[in-house]
Amino acid sequence: MARIVQKFGGTSVADLDRIRAVATRVKAEVDAGHEVAVVVSAMAGSTNQLVEWATTVGKIHDAREYDTIVATGEQVTVGLLAIALQNLGVEARSWLGWQIPIHTDDVHGAARIDSIDATKISARVAQGQVAVVAGFQGIAPDGRISTLGRGGSDTSAVALAAALNADRCDIYTDVDGVYTTDPRIAPKAQKLSRITFEEMLEMASSGAKVLQTRSVAMAMRHNVNLQVLSSFTNAAGTFVVSEDSVVEQETISGIAYSPDEAKITIAGLSDQPGVAATVFGALANAHVNVDMIVQSASTQTKTTDISFSLGRADLDKAVETINGIKAELGFDSVDAAANIAKISVVGTAMRTQPGVAKTMFETLAAKGVNLHVISTSEIKISVLIDAEYTELAVRSLHTAYGLDDVS
Amino acid sequence: MARIVQKFGGTSVADLDRIRAVATRVKAEVDAGHEVAVVVSAMAGSTNQLVEWATTVGKIHDAREYDTIVATGEQVTVGLLAIALQNLGVEARSWLGWQIPIHTDDVHGAARIDSIDATKISARVAQGQVAVVAGFQGIAPDGRISTLGRGGSDTSAVALAAALNADRCDIYTDVDGVYTTDPRIAPKAQKLSRITFEEMLEMASSGAKVLQTRSVAMAMRHNVNLQVLSSFTNAAGTFVVSEDSVVEQETISGIAYSPDEAKITIAGLSDQPGVAATVFGALANAHVNVDMIVQSASTQTKTTDISFSLGRADLDKAVETINGIKAELGFDSVDAAANIAKISVVGTAMRTQPGVAKTMFETLAAKGVNLHVISTSEIKISVLIDAEYTELAVRSLHTAYGLDDVS
Numbered sequence: 001m002a003r004i005v006q007k008f009g010g011t012s013v014a015d016l017d018r019i020r021a022v023a024t025r026v027k028a029e030v031d032a033g034h035e036v037a038v039v040v041s042a043m044a045g046s047t048n049q050l051v052e053w054a055t056t057v058g059k060i061h062d063a064r065e066y067d068t069i070v071a072t073g074e075q076v077t078v079g080l081l082a083i084a085l086q087n088l089g090v091e092a093r094s095w096l097g098w099q100i101p102i103h104t105d106d107v108h109g110a111a112r113i114d115s116i117d118a119t120k121i122s123a124r125v126a127q128g129q130v131a132v133v134a135g136f137q138g139i140a141p142d143g144r145i146s147t148l149g150r151g152g153s154d155t156s157a158v159a160l161a162a163a164l165n166a167d168r169c170d171i172y173t174d175v176d177g178v179y180t181t182d183p184r185i186a187p188k189a190q191k192l193s194r195i196t197f198e199e200m201l202e203m204a205s206s207g208a209k210v211l212q213t214r215s216v217a218m219a220m221r222h223n224v225n226l227q228v229l230s231s232f233t234n235a236a237g238t239f240v241v242s243e244d245s246v247v248e249q250e251t252i253s254g255i256a257y258s259p260d261e262a263k264i265t266i267a268g269l270s271d272q273p274g275v276a277a278t279v280f281g282a283l284a285n286a287h288v289n290v291d292m293i294v295q296s297a298s299t300q301t302k303t304t305d306i307s308f309s310l311g312r313a314d315l316d317k318a319v320e321t322i323n324g325i326k327a328e329l330g331f332d333s334v335d336a337a338a339n340i341a342k343i344s345v346v347g348t349a350m351r352t353q354p355g356v357a358k359t360m361f362e363t364l365a366a367k368g369v370n371l372h373v374i375s376t377s378e379i380k381i382s383v384l385i386d387a388e389y390t391e392l393a394v395r396s397l398h399t400a401y402g403l404d405d406v407s
Numbered sequence: 408m409a410r411i412v413q414k415f416g417g418t419s420v421a422d423l424d425r426i427r428a429v430a431t432r433v434k435a436e437v438d439a440g441h442e443v444a445v446v447v448s449a450m451a452g453s454t455n456q457l458v459e460w461a462t463t464v465g466k467i468h469d470a471r472e473y474d475t476i477v478a479t480g481e482q483v484t485v486g487l488l489a490i491a492l493q494n495l496g497v498e499a500r501s502w503l504g505w506q507i508p509i510h511t512d513d514v515h516g517a518a519r520i521d522s523i524d525a526t527k528i529s530a531r532v533a534q535g536q537v538a539v540v541a542g543f544q545g546i547a548p549d550g551r552i553s554t555l556g557r558g559g560s561d562t563s564a565v566a567l568a569a570a571l572n573a574d575r576c577d578i579y580t581d582v583d584g585v586y587t588t589d590p591r592i593a594p595k596a597q598k599l600s601r602i603t604f605e606e607m608l609e610m611a612s613s614g615a616k617v618l619q620t621r622s623v624a625m626a627m628r629h630n631v632n633l634q635v636l637s638s639f640t641n642a643a644g645t646f647v648v649s650e651d652s653v654v655e656q657e658t659i660s661g662i663a664y665s666p667d668e669a670k671i672t673i674a675g676l677s678d679q680p681g682v683a684a685t686v687f688g689a690l691a692n693a694h695v696n697v698d699m700i701v702q703s704a705s706t707q708t709k710t711t712d713i714s715f716s717l718g719r720a721d722l723d724k725a726v727e728t729i730n731g732i733k734a735e736l737g738f739d740s741v742d743a744a745a746n747i748a749k750i751s752v753v754g755t756a757m758r759t760q761p762g763v764a765k766t767m768f769e770t771l772a773a774k775g776v777n778l779h780v781i782s783t784s785e786i787k788i789s790v791l792i793d794a795e796y797t798e799l800a801v802r803s804l805h806t807a808y809g810l811d812d813v814s
Contacts, residue, residue: 016464050483057423057487058494065493068501069486072479076457079476080464086472087465094475098505099550143506 002167003035003125007135007157010044011174012231013077022231023084025172026130030090037121037131037164039157040081042073063108067137067147071097074134074153082132092130095121097137097145102156104138104146111146113138113155116163125164133160154215162222169224170237171211176230177238178203178210180403181255185391188404192253193236196243199253200226202346202380216240243348252347252356255397259390261291261340262315263372264308266322268332271304278329279306279322286321288314292342292375292382303332307373309384312338339387340372345397346380357381363400369393409574410442410532414542414564417451418581419638420484423491429638430491432579433537437497444528444538444571446564447488449480470515474544474554478504481541481560489539499537502528504544504552509563511545511553518553520545520562523570532571540567561622569629576631577644578618583637584645585610585617587810588662592798595811599660600643603650606660607633609753609787623647650755659754659763662804666797668698668747669722670779671715673729675739678711685736686713686729693728695721699749699782699789710739714780716791719745747779748797751789752804764788770807776800 006026013019022040029036041047047070054060054069078094085092097104100121104111121131135153140146148155154171161169176191178200183189195203197220204213210228219226219240229237269275276295283290293308310318319336322329343364350356360381364371369392373384385393398404413433420426429447436443448454454477461467461476485501492499504511507528511518528538542560547553555562561578568576583598585607590596602610604627611620617635626633626647636644676682683702690697700715717725726743729736757763767788771778776799779791792800805811 016460019464053423053483053487054490057426058490060490061493062489062500065486065489065501068489068503069483072482075479075482076460076476079472080460082469082472082475083461083465083467086468093469094472096475096552145503 001033001035003164004029005037005039005157005161005164005166005169006172007039007153007170008041008172008231009153009174010041010047012172013040013042013081014044016080018231019077019080020084022081022172023088023090025231026081026085027088027090030128030130035125035128037125037133037160037166038081039133039135039153039160040074040077041135041153042077046073046076064140064142064144064146067108067145071134071137071145071147074136078132078134085130085132090130091128092132093124094132094134096134098139098143100133102138102159104140104148106140106142106146108140108144108146110149111138111140113148113159116159118160118163122164151212152214154212155218158215158219158222158224158226161224162218167225168227169219170227170229171215172229172231173210174230174232175210175228176233176235177228178240178254180253181394181398182257186255186395186398188395188398188406190403190405192238194239194241195253196348197240198243198379199346199348200240202344202377203254203256211240252345252350252401252403254346255394255401255403256344256346257390257394258342259387260312261309261342261384261387262312263337263340263384264310264315264318264322265305265335265337266307266329266331266333267305267335268303269306270330271302275304275329276306278325280308282321282325283318286317288318288321292373292384294373294375309340309342309373312340337372340384341387341390341393342382342384343390343393343397344380344382345401348379350381351378359400360397363396364393367392367396408440408442410571411436412444412446412564412568412571412573412576413579414446414560414577415448415579415638416560416581417448417454419579420447420449420488421451423487425638426484426487427491429488429579430495430497432638433488433492434495434497437535437537442532442535444532444540444567444573445488446540446542446560446567447481447484448542448560449484453480453483471547471549471551471553474515474552478541478544478552478554481543485539485541492537492539497537498535499539500531501539501541503541505546505550507540509545509566511547511555513547513549513553515547515551515553517556518545518547520555520566523566525567525570529571558619558622561619562625565622565626565629565631565633568631569625574632575634576626577634577636578622579636579638580617581637581639582617582635583640583642584635585647586661588801588805589664593662593802593805595802595805595813597810597812599645601646601648602660603755604647605650605786606753606755607647609751609784610661610663618647659752659757659808659810661753662801662808662810663751663753664797664801665749666794667719668716668749668791668794669719670744670747670791671717671722671725671729672712672742672744673714673736673738673740674712674742675708675710676713677737678709682711682736683713685732689728689732690725693724695725695728699780699791701780701782716747716749716780719747744779746794747791748794748800749789749791750797750800750804751787752808753787755786757788758785766807767804770803771800774799774803
């Protein structure tokens with residue numbers, strides 16, 4: 001007997017038929033003798049409708065009201081799934097964030113889970129009652145409903161698995177696992193049976209949308225065994241595990257990409273302490289998320305250039321922000337490139353195997369792909385390229401690293 | 408300065424434009440210096456959608472899950488109205504049933520309000536913050552969400568007005584007050600400026616759907632000043648008040664009708680104690696609501712006939728129930744009439760003025776309307792007639808009692 005947390009996303013509970021199908025999957029685990037808690041998202045589309053209402057009825061001055069509105073999506077699904085389970089003869093009850101309670105901080109609309117008091121829910125689960133838990137929501141210190149931000153249901157599931165000391169956290173989604181790269185642009189992509197937390201984190205933050213980055217980081221911190229699998233097939237999924245449990249390791253696990261990037265280069269900054277702090281402090285204040293940053297100083301001119309990547313949607317705001325501090329900073333020019341993609345090669349084994357970067361640069365050079373920025377971490381190499389080369393670069397690298405499915 | 412509870416029904420908050428219009432009405436009371444709490448229903452249609460999902464996904468074995476689902480309708484509206492108010496510069500916050508809290512009993516799906524702890528909400532209202540309260544919902548002793556049953560938002564508003572010691576409870580709806588009868592079938596119907604609680608109760612239970620019976624009974628018990636008015640016009644509404652505050656009283660206040668009735672007559676029952684208890688006990692167990700009951704015993708045959716009215720939807724179930732206890736009861740026949748209407752003449756002044764019943768019977772006889780059952784209370788006379796005579800009967804009586812608008 002194991003204790004399992006199952007999480008079903010919005011497409012898995014999109015209508016009543018699919019909710020009944022989810023109930024059947026849950027029942028299978030119960031019939032196998034397991035203790036089960038299920039975390040569900042809102043029915044696909046319903047969160048969008050709620051957000052549209054909330055943001056159209058007026059400007060949002062008070063995110064607590066936004067949270068009150070959008071949290072209803074999951075509240076509907078937990079009730080429906082509980083009814084569907086009861087109709088299969090499975091004992092079940094729904095739990096809202098405030099009922100467990102799942103305590104969060106007070107950053108409404110993008111709250112973080114502080115703690116989960118699992119006493120009551122754990123006792124019920126131990127008695128064999130399936131707990132159907134509303135994902136994405138909690139209760140803030142002021143007693144108001146809070147939400148965790150988009151995709152927060154993955155985080156809810158992992159946090160609940162940790163609080164319940166679950167043996168496994170199964171994330172059901174509309175893909176059947178983690179692939180070596182996106183099968184839509186590289187048909188030879190293969191499903192990975194295992195990936196480490198670290199690799200999954202790099203894959204997620206590099207554009208692979210299978211799991212939310214926060215949930216992977218939390219699973220790594222609490223050592224929760226994650227599995228990603230499809231709610232529409234019975235195929236085996238991908239386990240996300242700690243590094244020690246991976247015995248045999250390929251050189252790299254996958255190629256991630258993010259096609260909607262932009263790049264800004266500030267040229268001719270004076271090369272003195274505090275310049276980077278001024279630039280990125282101003283951008284943070286403007287709520288611009290910056291990703292890769294490279295700086296190269298010229299010893300001759302005593303000036304420096306800073307390049308960084310960011311989401312394309314933030315480009316105009318970022319340029320405006322930098323021009324706004326031109327007097328303070330002093331620089332020659334701001335150069336903005338809108339159509340940039342980030343391509344990342346990810347794998348823990350690259351630590352011990354030389355030549356991974358060389359393969360990447362040679363492969364891209366052979367296809368005539370120019371590299372704007374290079375950035376490396378212990379288990380990842382990322383480059384910025386012109387977005388039009390995205391698919392070509394991903395497919396070429398996938399082949400070059402021997403990831404193609406030749407079966 | 409007064410303290411006011413305003414209640415807006417589903418059609419008044421049917422879309423974002425109407426929610427903004429409601430915000431404008433609320434602001435007008437705030438600008439006039441009043442302390443305001445607003446109770447809202449779900450957006451028109453949304454409760455139906457939620458109920459359909461809940462009842463279609465499976466059979467409801469656990470009304471707590473039903474309540475969890477349907478209570479989301481009001482949760483959405485309070486958030487939206489709070490945002491709309493904040494956009495008009497009005498300080499406002501939403502309150503869910505469990506946040507106030509509004510304590511109910513544990514009859515999920517049709518709960519009764521046990522008590523409202525108004526401490527927190529009253530303090531906020533006194534500070535000038537508009538309280539936007541989800542109608543129709545509360546929290547049961549087990550910490551689960553409960554709902555008050557259809558139309559429960561009126562009851563929420565009246566209970567809140569009592570708990571807040573409000574000076575007035577304004578019920579905004581899609582009609583602009585209480586009429587002497589239904590203007591759709593009697594165009595000469597007049598709007599009443601005042602009506603007593605007792606009359607309103609009789610009108611409501613006799614088919615005038617302006618206010619939910621429970622809410623009127625509660626207002627009477629706690630002496631809450633009710634006003635019924637339109638959310639779409641600025642016309643004066645109808646005050647529902649205690650009898651002592653009505654100075655000048657017409658003979659009767661109005662003609663109510665309920666066209667969807669049925670009648671059952673059980674003939675040849677043995678005339679002995681316990682027969683009625685057996686019949687209506689069995690019907691109550693089958694959840695059949697019975698309205699008017701008359702019994703007439705024959706001293707010659709030692710048998711008795713019992714006739715009663717009920718909602719047409721329950722007719723088949725009721726006949727089946729009675730046939731099911733035929734062996735136990737012993738009777739000659741069950742006669743069911745499906746197309747019956749109830750017509751009621753209501754007015755407190757009929758106590759002191761003779762001839763009210765005579766006028767009713769003469770008027771209906773002159774039009775050839777046959778009376779199946781007659782039942783009288785202190786302030787009401789009701790008759791059952793064939794449903795096809797409904798409009799004719801209502802219009803004739805409206806004229807006969809001098810209620811026609813001759814302006």
